Amino acid sequence: MNSERTRLAALYGGLLVMAGVLLLAIVYLLVSEGVYAGIVTAVAPAVPAARLDAATAAPALPTTDWARTAVLEPGQVAVAQKVGTVAGDAALSQLLTVSGVSLAVYSALSVALAWWMAGRVLRPVGVITARARRLSGSNLHERLALKAPPGELKELADTFDGMLDRIQELVAARQRFAANAAHELRTPLAVQRAAAEIGLADDPPPEKVAWIRDKLIDSAANSERLIEGLLLLAVSDEGLRRRERVALDETTTAVADALAAEAEERSITVEVTARPVTVEGDAVLLDHLVHNLVANALRHNHPGGTVRVRVGPEGLEVVNTGPVVDPATVPLLFEPFRRARARRHAPGEGAGLGLSIVASVARAHGGVAGASANPGGGLTARVTLPTDPPRTRPPGPPVSGGRRSGPGTPS
Incomplete structure (x- = not known):
């Protein structure tokens, strides 16, 4: 069961880690799209108006809503853009660092949670396995009786208990069959032995010998019918051969x-x-x-x-x-x-x-x-x-007499 638990834990943990990575990637993309413009918007009003050299005298104006409505000196815009770029890079770097640490902690917690969840899900299977290993002919009366909410594992345990009921009934029937068969076979043998010992102890008269002979023949016939019946029962239990x-x-x-x-x-x-x-x-x-x-x-x-x-x-x-x-x-x-x-x-x-x-x-x-x-x-x-499908033929009339064609199976 440990291998199944490991596979389930790897599956659950992998799914949770993938979900965390996807979430962080989405957050990073959304933040990186607007972090620079947001910083420029926040920093530009606080930049003092100052003249810059010709290289920075006419920088490109930002395209934000704030830039289209605010009136700034050209020097303010250039300084704001430089500050925004540096601050944005630092913010994204900090976001990546914090996100990486958070993802590592989240991954560890996810794997631990997945391992715990897999063990809890497979616990009924472990109970079923342990009790099944203890079962033998002497304790077939034991049942799983799994206490769990309705679900597939509860249904599996109940099905296993039902199978044990049928196995117990079958084993009990086989044991009764063996005991009864031994008793039925022993009875005619005991009759034959008693008749032989009692009737042939001394020099018996002819009529006593005839009685013993009839008794032995009857006993042998009963044994033969019993054995034929047992053989027929065994053949039919094996199923049809033709x-x-x-x-x-x-x-x-x-x-x-x-x-x-x-x-x-x-x-x-x-x-x-x-x-x-x-x-x-x-x-x-x-x-x-x-x-x-x-x-x-x-x-x-x-x-x-x-x-x-x-x-x-x-x-x-x-x-x-x-x-x-x-x-x-x-x-x-x-x-x-x-x-x-x-x-x-x-x-x-x-x-x-x-x-x-x-x-x-x-x-x-x-x-x-x-x-x-x-x-x-x-x-x-x-x-x-x-x-x-039935054949076209009129039904036969009631039968009340006739002749038996041969010996039948013991009833």
Whole structure:
């Protein structure tokens, strides 16, 4: 910061010194124009009338107003001119001397003032720099909180504080993610170990071996879904590696068909209203996005409930019935491993990655994912994506049945 202060001080001081030099030059020019005539005007009446030799008997008359109105002897005019010239030279010499000394003092004061002003202007920058150097993972809660009048530096400090807020939230989210991921991965491993130790301690009967085998297979499947979900979340966080035109309405209809068997098993009606819409993006990621939204709407529902899916140029919306959701917890559902209710380790229960994957895929496509709690229970999830102009094609009919085409991402 010292180099910046030196440059600012040199700039401010140089401008002040240049202004002082210009002012003195103007004063000198104005004074020198009239100093001789003024002295002659003041001195001539006091000069006694005396005869001079022929060389000075007829001097040129001054051109001042006083000379045109006063009546003087020729000798008075000559003497006045000589005295005026000597006095004028002395006055200008004295003016130059005083001006030079004044300019030197003024320059020194200007440089000192410029140095002080530059330091005062850059003081907030020094505060920002010093506090930024002290920041680390252990004190991200500290803020600049710069006390200064409104201006560019105050705005810079407030922007820096806002950036620290976002960094703190990101670091906290990453720490929660690591802790939750470790817990989620440790749980199936603990189940596998316990099943093996308990069931295989002695010579177990065949039915016990079959139970242990099923338990180990379920645990391994849960671990596989969790790892797939983590990998998908990492891939979507990296952004899109390829782009193609994807018919989002067709993708939504295909996902609803694939989940129709699960919906029928749960006695849930799925209604799809699809208007033609095309999105530039990754077809696989968009399929996971739609699948996770519809699958969550099915699994967090009650028997006899409904799921309404609407897709069009305005975006994708999935509305379901189900238990009442606290509106304060809705934004947290888009974080990894967050659930509306505590985990019960029940069959078919997801890993808590579904909506976080939805939000990540939406961000990768330049879109936004959000949700709101329904007053009567359930959730309304919305995803807005940049779309291409709609194609001319009639909307598809509501879907309530079908066959699932393959395994989906953990929700």
